[in-house]
Amino acid sequence: MIGEIYDDYHSVIFIITIFAHPIFLLKIAGIYISAAADLTVLLSRSISPNSIPAKIGFDIVNWQESIIKQNSNMGRERPMPRIEIILPDKFVFTTTIPIRIGDINRGSHVSNVNLMAIIEEARAQFLCGCGYADVVNVKAGLGFIMGDVGIIYKNQITYGKQVITQIAAADFKNKSFDLVFELTDNVTGEEVARAKTGMLLFDYRQQEVIPLPEEMKNRLANGLLFTNT
Numbered sequence: 001m002i003g004e005i006y007d008d009y010h011s012v013i014f015i016i017t018i019f020a021h022p023i024f025l026l027k028i029a030g031i032y033i034s035a036a037a038d039l040t041v042l043l044s045r046s047i048s049p050n051s052i053p054a055k056i057g058f059d060i061v062n063w064q065e066s067i068i069k070q071n072s073n074m075g076r077e078r079p080m081p082r083i084e085i086i087l088p089d090k091f092v093f094t095t096t097i098p099i100r101i102g103d104i105n106r107g108s109h110v111s112n113v114n115l116m117a118i119i120e121e122a123r124a125q126f127l128c129g130c131g132y133a134d135v136v137n138v139k140a141g142l143g144f145i146m147g148d149v150g151i152i153y154k155n156q157i158t159y160g161k162q163v164i165t166q167i168a169a170a171d172f173k174n175k176s177f178d179l180v181f182e183l184t185d186n187v188t189g190e191e192v193a194r195a196k197t198g199m200l201l202f203d204y205r206q207q208e209v210i211p212l213p214e215e216m217k218n219r220l221a222n223g224l225l226f227t228n229t
Contacts, residue, residue, distance in 0.1 A: 083150045083152065085150060085152055085180065085194045085195065085196050087180065087182055087194060088168040088170055088180055090168065091166035091167060091168045091182070091223075092167065092168055092169070092221075092222060092223025093125075093126045093129060093166065093167040093168075093223045094164065094165070094166045094167075095122050095125050095126070095164075095165050095167075096162050096163070096164050096165070096186060097118050097121055097122060097162060097163045097165060098161075098162045098163075099157060099158070099159050099160065099161050099162065099163065100159075101159055102114070103115075103117075103118070103159070104158070104159050107156070108158060108159075109156035109157060109158050110156070110157050110158070110192075112151070112153065115151070115153070115183070115192075115193060116149070116151065116195075118163055118165065118183070119151070119165070119181055119183070119195050119197070122165040122167060122181065123167070123179060123181075123197065126167045126179070126223070127144065129223075130219050130220055130223060131219065132144070132216070132219075132220075141203060141204045141205035141206075142201060142202065142203055142204070142210075143201075143202055143204060144199050144200070144201060144202070145199070145200050145201075145202045145209075146197050146198065146199060146200075147176065147198040147199065147200050148197070148198040149195065149196070149197045149198070150195065150196050150197075151193055151194075151195040152193060152194050152195070153192075153193050154190070154191045154192055154193050154194070155185065155190045155191065155192050155193075156192075157185050157192045161185055161186060161187050162186040163183050163184070163185070163186070163192060164183070164184045164185075164186050165181060165182070165183050166181065166182045166184075167179055167180070167181055167223070168180045168223070169220040169221050169223065170221075172212065172217050172220075172221065173212075174211050174212070175200060175201065175209050175210065175211050175212060176198055176199065176200050176209075176212075177198075177199055177212065177217070177220065178196055178197065178198055178199070179196070179197045179199055180194075180195075180196050181193075181194060181195040181196070181197075182194050183195070201216070
């Protein structure tokens with residue numbers, strides 16, 4: 001009799017210990033959470049707003065619509081943000097660059113890489129025309145570097161044509177400025193592309209970007225109003 005009571009006592013203690021164990025409690029909580037989630041999904045699919053009070057029905061309808069909207073947007077690609085390049089009121093430099101056979105890609109038109117090379121050629125001509133080399137000035141240890149570039153491709157251009165490239169310098173800051181380009185087909189007059197490059201003056205000896213002299217800003221802003229062909 002006493003032994004049976006003793007065994008029953010330890011059985012109760014053992015059961016209480018198991019149920020009080022944190023891991024066991026977490027598992028139980030997980031089961032209830034999972035069951036609640038399943039019930040929620042079931043309710044969202046099966047409950048009719050007409051069978052329950054208006055206020056609750058209204059909330060469930062709104063909730064169902066939000067779930068449907070979220071699901072419909074899943075996997076849908078967001079539209080890629082587009083860059084915008086606003087052309088200036090006037091350009092201060094114009095040059096004409098012929099299209100070489102090496103500029104043409106498999107699509108029989110100028111490749112995007114070589115169009116960038118045309119932009120760089122036009123930039124070098126502009127800077128040289130303003131009295132600044134587009135390469136490092138060894139004596140002074142200074143040179144222009146490009147901080148960023150944006151290009152909008154408008155139309156294709158093919159071999160045998162020329163690209164009329166216009167340039168303007170704008171948005172001068174203490175250590176930077178922009179060069180804005182418009183490229184057009186010399187035959188059709190169509191805009192081929194427009195571009196913008198952010199330029200900086202770099203001190204190669206100190207390995208740092210330095211402020212732009214005011215004289216340099218004025219010369220670049222005014223440019224040279226002639227056509228280099």
